[in-house]
Amino acid sequence: MDSLIRNSDKLAKHHAGASQKSLNSLAQLISTLEQHTDPAQQQHAIAATTKQITEQLKDLYTNISKYGKLVEKTFKLDLTSIGSTFDHSSVLNESILLHFLREGDFATAQVFAREAQLELPSVRGQFEEMYQRVEEIRRHELTRAIEWAVDHHDRLDSLGIPLEFSLHRLRFLQLIEEGQVTEALAHAREWFPRFSAQSMAEIEHLMGIFIYSRRLPSSPYSPLFTEQRWEDIAHMFASAFCTLLGLSSMSPLTTAVGAGARALPIVCKVSSLLREKRLEWSQQNELPVEVPVPDEMRFHSVFACPVSKEQATEDNPPMMMPCGHVVCQVSLEKLAKGVRPGSIASGRFKCPYCPGLSVLSDAKRVYF
Amino acid sequence: MDKINVDHMLAIEEPFMKAPLEQLKRSLRQSQKLVERETQQVNSAISSMVNNHDNLSAAEVNKTLGELVERLQTLKRKLEEAKQEETQLIRRSKQRATDLNELSTFTSTTQPEFQRWCRTRMDRILIDYMLRNGNVETAERLIENSHLEHFADTSLFALVMSTERELREENSCRSALQWCVENRSALRKIQSTLEFELRLQEFIEMIRERKTPDAIAYAKKHLAAWSDTEMPRFQRAMTLLAFSPSTNCPPYKNMFDMSRWDHLAHQFRMVIFQLFDLPAQPLLHLLLQTGLSALKTPACVSADPTEHNRNCPVCHTETLGKLAKDLPLSHHVNSNLVCRITGDKMNEDNPPMRLPNGFVYSLNSLTDMAAKNDGKVKCPRSGQVFSFSDAKKLFIS
Ligand SMILES: [Zn+2]
Ligand SMILES: [Zn+2]
Ligand SMILES: [Zn+2]
Numbered sequence: 001m002d003s004l005i006r007n008s009d010k011l012a013k014h015h016a017g018a019s020q021k022s023l024n025s026l027a028q029l030i031s032t033l034e035q036h037t038d039p040a041q042q043q044h045a046i047a048a049t050t051k052q053i054t055e056q057l058k059d060l061y062t063n064i065s066k067y068g069k070l071v072e073k074t075f076k077l078d079l080t081s082i083g084s085t086f087d088h089s090s091v092l093n094e095s096i097l098l099h100f101l102r103e104g105d106f107a108t109a110q111v112f113a114r115e116a117q118l119e120l121p122s123v124r125g126q127f128e129e130m131y132q133r134v135e136e137i138r139r140h141e142l143t144r145a146i147e148w149a150v151d152h153h154d155r156l157d158s159l160g161i162p163l164e165f166s167l168h169r170l171r172f173l174q175l176i177e178e179g180q181v182t183e184a185l186a187h188a189r190e191w192f193p194r195f196s197a198q199s200m201a202e203i204e205h206l207m208g209i210f211i212y213s214r215r216l217p218s219s220p221y222s223p224l225f226t227e228q229r230w231e232d233i234a235h236m237f238a239s240a241f242c243t244l245l246g247l248s249s250m251s252p253l254t255t256a257v258g259a260g261a262r263a264l265p266i267v268c269k270v271s272s273l274l275r276e277k278r279l280e281w282s283q284q285n286e287l288p289v290e291v292p293v294p295d296e297m298r299f300h301s302v303f304a305c306p307v308s309k310e311q312a313t314e315d316n317p318p319m320m321m322p323c324g325h326v327v328c329q330v331s332l333e334k335l336a337k338g339v340r341p342g343s344i345a346s347g348r349f350k351c352p353y354c355p356g357l358s359v360l361s362d363a364k365r366v367y368f
Numbered sequence: 369m370d371k372i373n374v375d376h377m378l379a380i381e382e383p384f385m386k387a388p389l390e391q392l393k394r395s396l397r398q399s400q401k402l403v404e405r406e407t408q409q410v411n412s413a414i415s416s417m418v419n420n421h422d423n424l425s426a427a428e429v430n431k432t433l434g435e436l437v438e439r440l441q442t443l444k445r446k447l448e449e450a451k452q453e454e455t456q457l458i459r460r461s462k463q464r465a466t467d468l469n470e471l472s473t474f475t476s477t478t479q480p481e482f483q484r485w486c487r488t489r490m491d492r493i494l495i496d497y498m499l500r501n502g503n504v505e506t507a508e509r510l511i512e513n514s515h516l517e518h519f520a521d522t523s524l525f526a527l528v529m530s531t532e533r534e535l536r537e538e539n540s541c542r543s544a545l546q547w548c549v550e551n552r553s554a555l556r557k558i559q560s561t562l563e564f565e566l567r568l569q570e571f572i573e574m575i576r577e578r579k580t581p582d583a584i585a586y587a588k589k590h591l592a593a594w595s596d597t598e599m600p601r602f603q604r605a606m607t608l609l610a611f612s613p614s615t616n617c618p619p620y621k622n623m624f625d626m627s628r629w630d631h632l633a634h635q636f637r638m639v640i641f642q643l644f645d646l647p648a649q650p651l652l653h654l655l656l657q658t659g660l661s662a663l664k665t666p667a668c669v670s671a672d673p674t675e676h677n678r679n680c681p682v683c684h685t686e687t688l689g690k691l692a693k694d695l696p697l698s699h700h701v702n703s704n705l706v707c708r709i710t711g712d713k714m715n716e717d718n719p720p721m722r723l724p725n726g727f728v729y730s731l732n733s734l735t736d737m738a739a740k741n742d743g744k745v746k747c748p749r750s751g752q753v754f755s756f757s758d759a760k761k762l763f764i765s
Contacts, residue, residue, distance in 0.1 A: 005462060005465050023444060039418045040418075054403065068386070071382070072382075072386075079382065082654060095688050108509045111509055116501075228484060235487070248679045254487070256656055256659045257652070260660075260662070261376075262659075268379075284696040285697065287661055287696045291662035301708075303705070320762060324763045354763075365726050367727045367749075
């Protein structure tokens, strides 16, 4: 990737130089013609200029192709191998509209609803407060957002959402930036102790800022003052607000696209393999490979039997043996039937994972 | 903490990286053609002046030379415009690479910078979707809000949209044909029949208007050239002369059908995407299909709503769940257990505990509950109350 960026610089330089040269030689040709020189000389100049420009263009073309090869090498993925169609434009548009509403972008939602001829759902009322706070945060006004977070301290705390501290922290930084050192100190005294349990290290780090309050830009604290921090907090606020309303904490579209970013390269590879067998990946009952998604995208328990490697179902549920190990019903019955050599008579069998012995009737159903 | 698979994350951005390069190549090719054509014409104008030398007055020679100079000046202006556009495309390509490269600086998916990067990616993907669907104002808002001017191939999609509209609504091949002529060699390389189809349509329209002599002249001029590769279709086109628009004879009835215009519009879009190495579908479609499939579990499609999880996109049965309806379920070779109370992962550090009724929750959640309720725990799914000491630890290998 770094070499790609370096090469794009080189390409830019080459392009600037070469195209300027072409223009110069064309300008020269024009002045040759303007000077009413001998026709043979003129024709000679035309041929020379054409040749020169053609060579410049060819060189550039070759370089761009090389750069293209580098892009292909860096981004090796053939998206054309996954061409199945997806015919749900109205449902998709509704989902996108909800996404804009969720992200606190009511204005874009309005524009999109009009363009896509959708009705704007009546969530405005529900989200009114959220939009007002989010807009205030974007204008760097934090007072009412902080009030909201303080009012909902207990619920935010029990859900482990660090919004309140993040807002106090942002307000603290804002006061420092405005040079209101006394107010910043008072703010820290009033709010930070409440969060000492979870955020002591961060609080200690923040308090060190007073040493640099007169020369922030050159201090180690300068990265804390990005313009982006307001947008980050605005999003955090919208997300916390939705969670407390009982909605998903992230926009479902964001989650799905995030999962897709992980799945797409994997499915692409699988898809081209399946195509060789004249199969479509999207027509299968189950994806042929596992897509690793991060923990925050695992929403349901999945039990894969360690013996048969199959996912448990209602017909073949997970069963716990007395030792606490869990296998699927089918595997359990096979174990009990003594399919394995060395199984012990009288229906007793050994757990495949520990020395524990059990009989079939000891096994108990579990519900994850 | 989850590591970020940079290669995979970058892979899906390929179309964004390729589009400006293909546009660059096209611009160079066009400049090349322009230079060749113009210089050749100037050259032959000079030649004919030389040959005609005795019959031309000095004033006439001056006038012609003046015209030629003007001609070259126009060429120069066009090359300057091309240069500007190319400079912008190269700059755009670098900006895209630089933005994407930020990814390599992140260490965890929970980092706010990473989440910000993902939000921008979302906007990028939505801009692509909006531009492809002609929702230009929404696209413009997103571009402005997220400062993504360099990530939007606005002019390319504008060309697609306006040409499609002309085909569909005005039933005119003008812009589409002009584009085909400009890109003839590239189209030949991918063996596209788009130009033939467009010419055929113009021919059909002449027959529809009963301008038979015009149609024959047009066929001679524009369709005959395709007889090598498209002979059967060329013959069929000529046979159309024998039929009237009200015919019921199937192949000819179809040729007169106005829905051909929609097919042409679609074909134009597919060809231009192919030429610019863009996926036929918006990236959003590809990501949602694969992403929803990777998240889909039997619980999502269960009729029992208590199986659903509000954070799971597939469980939103009225919106994204509908899109996932026909998609494959995710595949798991290993167990993934999620506590129904906290949503936390259950593993060795936070093992699953089975209550006497069979329902399983994480140790942490039950410990918390027991601490607050005198050692009693309540199963949220059945409402039954048990003693914490009756919960049995499970081992998932
Ligand atoms: Zn099994
Ligand atoms: Zn065991
Ligand atoms: Zn689900």
